[in-house]
Amino acid sequence: MAQAAQAPSGTRDFxxxxxxxxxxxxxxxxxxxxxxxxxxxxxxxxxRLEVVTGKYGEEASQLLFKILRxxxxxxxxxxxxxxxxxxxxxxxxVIGTHGxxxxxxxxxxxxxxxxxxxxxxxxxxxxFVQCDIDTVGxxxxxxxxxIVCALAxxxxxxxxxxxxxxxxxxxALRGLLEVYDIEASIGDGVLATLDKLDxxxxxxxxxxxxxxxxxxxxVAERLAEDLAADDPxxxxxxxxxxxxxxxxxxxxxxxxxxxxxxxxxIVFAPRMVRGxxxxxxxxxxxxxxxxxxxxxxxGRYDGLVATLGGPDMPAxxxxxxxxxxxxxxxxxxxxxxxxxxxxxxxxxxVELMSLAGRLRSRGLRVGTYLGSSGKLGxxxxxxxxRNARFTVLYGPDEQAVGEVTIRDMRSGDQTRVPVxxxxxxxxxxxxx
Amino acid sequence: MAQAAQAPSGTRDFxxxxxxxxxxxxxxxxxxxxxxxxxxxxxxxxxRLEVVTGKYGEEASQLLFKILRxxxxxxxxxxxxxxxxxxxxxxxxVIGTHGxxxxxxxxxxxxxxxxxxxxxxxxxxxxFVQCDIDTVGxxxxxxxxxIVCALAxxxxxxxxxxxxxxxxxxxALRGLLEVYDIEASIGDGVLATLDKLDxxxxxxxxxxxxxxxxxxxxVAERLAEDLAADDPxxxxxxxxxxxxxxxxxxxxxxxxxxxxxxxxxIVFAPRMVRGxxxxxxxxxxxxxxxxxxxxxxxGRYDGLVATLGGPDMPAxxxxxxxxxxxxxxxxxxxxxxxxxxxxxxxxxxVELMSLAGRLRSRGLRVGTYLGSSGKLGxxxxxxxxRNARFTVLYGPDEQAVGEVTIRDMRSGDQTRVPVxxxxxxxxxxxxx
Numbered sequence: 001m002a003q004a005a006q007a008p009s010g011t012r013d014f015x016x017x018x019x020x021x022x023x024x025x026x027x028x029x030x031x032x033x034x035x036x037x038x039x040x041x042x043x044x045x046x047x048r049l050e051v052v053t054g055k056y057g058e059e060a061s062q063l064l065f066k067i068l069r070x071x072x073x074x075x076x077x078x079x080x081x082x083x084x085x086x087x088x089x090x091x092x093x094v095i096g097t098h099g100x101x102x103x104x105x106x107x108x109x110x111x112x113x114x115x116x117x118x119x120x121x122x123x124x125x126x127x128f129v130q131c132d133i134d135t136v137g138x139x140x141x142x143x144x145x146x147i148v149c150a151l152a153x154x155x156x157x158x159x160x161x162x163x164x165x166x167x168x169x170x171x172a173l174r175g176l177l178e179v180y181d182i183e184a185s186i187g188d189g190v191l192a193t194l195d196k197l198d199x200x201x202x203x204x205x206x207x208x209x210x211x212x213x214x215x216x217x218x219v220a221e222r223l224a225e226d227l228a229a230d231d232p233x234x235x236x237x238x239x240x241x242x243x244x245x246x247x248x249x250x251x252x253x254x255x256x257x258x259x260x261x262x263x264x265x266i267v268f269a270p271r272m273v274r275g276x277x278x279x280x281x282x283x284x285x286x287x288x289x290x291x292x293x294x295x296x297x298x299g300r301y302d303g304l305v306a307t308l309g310g311p312d313m314p315a316x317x318x319x320x321x322x323x324x325x326x327x328x329x330x331x332x333x334x335x336x337x338x339x340x341x342x343x344x345x346x347x348x349x350v351e352l353m354s355l356a357g358r359l360r361s362r363g364l365r366v367g368t369y370l371g372s373s374g375k376l377g378x379x380x381x382x383x384x385x386r387n388a389r390f391t392v393l394y395g396p397d398e399q400a401v402g403e404v405t406i407r408d409m410r411s412g413d414q415t416r417v418p419v420x421x422x423x424x425x426x427x428x429x430x431x432x
Numbered sequence: 433m434a435q436a437a438q439a440p441s442g443t444r445d446f447x448x449x450x451x452x453x454x455x456x457x458x459x460x461x462x463x464x465x466x467x468x469x470x471x472x473x474x475x476x477x478x479x480r481l482e483v484v485t486g487k488y489g490e491e492a493s494q495l496l497f498k499i500l501r502x503x504x505x506x507x508x509x510x511x512x513x514x515x516x517x518x519x520x521x522x523x524x525x526v527i528g529t530h531g532x533x534x535x536x537x538x539x540x541x542x543x544x545x546x547x548x549x550x551x552x553x554x555x556x557x558x559x560f561v562q563c564d565i566d567t568v569g570x571x572x573x574x575x576x577x578x579i580v581c582a583l584a585x586x587x588x589x590x591x592x593x594x595x596x597x598x599x600x601x602x603x604a605l606r607g608l609l610e611v612y613d614i615e616a617s618i619g620d621g622v623l624a625t626l627d628k629l630d631x632x633x634x635x636x637x638x639x640x641x642x643x644x645x646x647x648x649x650x651v652a653e654r655l656a657e658d659l660a661a662d663d664p665x666x667x668x669x670x671x672x673x674x675x676x677x678x679x680x681x682x683x684x685x686x687x688x689x690x691x692x693x694x695x696x697x698i699v700f701a702p703r704m705v706r707g708x709x710x711x712x713x714x715x716x717x718x719x720x721x722x723x724x725x726x727x728x729x730x731g732r733y734d735g736l737v738a739t740l741g742g743p744d745m746p747a748x749x750x751x752x753x754x755x756x757x758x759x760x761x762x763x764x765x766x767x768x769x770x771x772x773x774x775x776x777x778x779x780x781x782v783e784l785m786s787l788a789g790r791l792r793s794r795g796l797r798v799g800t801y802l803g804s805s806g807k808l809g810x811x812x813x814x815x816x817x818r819n820a821r822f823t824v825l826y827g828p829d830e831q832a833v834g835e836v837t838i839r840d841m842r843s844g845d846q847t848r849v850p851v852x853x854x855x856x857x858x859x860x861x862x863x864x
Binding site: 005006007008011012013014015016019020023034035036037039040041042043044045046047048050051062063065066067068070071074076077078079081083093094096097098101102103104105107108113115117127135137138139140141142143145146149153257258259260261309337339345349350352353354356357360363364365366367368369370371372385386 | 438439440443444445446447451452455467468469471472474475477478479496497498499502503506508510511526528529530533535536539540545547549559567570572575578689693741769771777785788789795796798799802804818
């Protein structure tokens, strides 16, 4: 036997049970998104290199899987395509390509693999599924609220309980910086540091605000402490002093109002600062008991589609961290899909094939013994390994009188019935 | 607006209706394969370059999409990975990787994209879905028959009618060459030429057999004419003179016997010569009215898994040309998936969001107007464009008394009901 080659680093082979589990999860989320009137979109696995170049920033660009030119151009050593890094750049490209043919607003979801040459580690893969939902072409707060509710329904349908949407707004955060007299030019950097509160703590954040962002220590400490307190009332009161802050709070409040059906599962969370600086309006992250980090996130990003090479259109969207959820849920028991009926083979192959056909036409999952052993014991072992509900025996005795013996693999009971009655009998047994 | 970038050459963006149509077709075929006890397998989009190198022959190797090494190695201009070219090499690799964890025999199907840098042309793409079904680890003729029946059921489920399996056997063909005293060493070349009968005709085939394969003209003409006659009785009689030929005919006859339920939809077709020389037993191609070329094909290829780097195991399998079928069927009408309920927005957003949630929890597909127009006419236009079954109006009049107006978009009828009764009313209307 040749040396066993492995799947490429950071990728996975999905065997039967895992494929079924994943497909079911993707179908569950699709159904929810469809109920919200979102349509599926599928783009190619790769894009032209110029479509992705400069769209992801320096660090992310290093993680692109680039495809070498082909034929006589291969020797150049140069790439001209790159595997999809996310679903957002392809979305912007599609709006540019198909603009007029798309509904307006364009509400689409995408559930499919993306590829990133990250260093593989526990729970981080180079090929993984992203699950995105976006509305392009609407400034309505209802569009934001729909995304939030669709994400919430999606999480619930996936069996995630006790989750909470933490809502904030880029405008509110910028207003807060105004209140602390921090210049807009260093705002993104200050927010990037504040995003680390959970990770490194109040003191370290204050220090970084001074050392790296150039704030006065007194301002840095007050800001870090006020945010760390995570007191919506306190921040709300502060924001009243800034027009920008009030506008941001209005965005947050409108979103809370329009998603009132989520009750306490959605809250204003002043210290929730998303790292990505392309958001322009309300932003949110979803945390849940039993899951480290965020399991879903999103927000409004009115400038992004144009930045990514599409037309200038308002947009909002979010995504569910479905790989993370699948990984945690993987710990739970998976029910293996067995055969409904296993057919043993002791001669009479032609009649058995015909019987198999009739069973399958009733929707039963039927396997026929394909090994070379003529021993019944060995064939029953195979039926057991395939988790068969019933096994059919059709030996010389049965063949002589046109009957089959049906063994119930749970109870061990055996019944003998005419071949012609076997489909009814088995279909009933599987249904029960 | 930025210049519209296109999808890469030879690839396609699939918009809503097309995604739904394709997904439904793939699900249909999956269900059939599952009924036969086949399990899904999903492998990564790419494999290590050494896994695919030397597996496809010179010409096909030119068509691989190779992925450039990353990070500091990118400058080398060398690839280390290649996009999946088919599902067969990954299958052989998986058997090597996961051998002990797989059921024996291993019956798997794979429905997913493969990538080939072919020159794009009408109906030929660089990213397209292959639909494969294979049984590895069984020499039983039942395994071959199962594949044939699964392919037949799959085609039928896809709506392909009047198809016919043309069956032959590599052994029978080799036996036939023996009967004509053609040396085994040039057999594959002779068969490759005979495979062109349909394309270039009897005379041209005879000429090529002489010019390129070195046969005597008298032998070449007899062989070409005998095969072109497509007379099973004639060939059967000839094969009786060769042990190899008899063995091949026995393979064909056993397959016909075990697939008797297909009736006249499966026949021995002596002139059916598949080009690929890795087949070792029964082989078949499926032709159907309205479809040019073969729409499915397969056979037994006992040596292939080892050749492709896996362990030495017997195997048989086939595939459905699902892209070809989808392309032909694409001409038929597609029913667009519209909204069940379109909610217009004339104030009252919070109540509307709550109503939307209740409608969705009944499984209805609900869209809310996300534009900026306050004019009802404009919003009804939107509902029409979204192919809505019902439109809900909730203007100031309705809000004042807690009612909604429901417009049936087919009949134009309007009904006014209390908001609380709207979900029942609409769910009933959509069901009817």
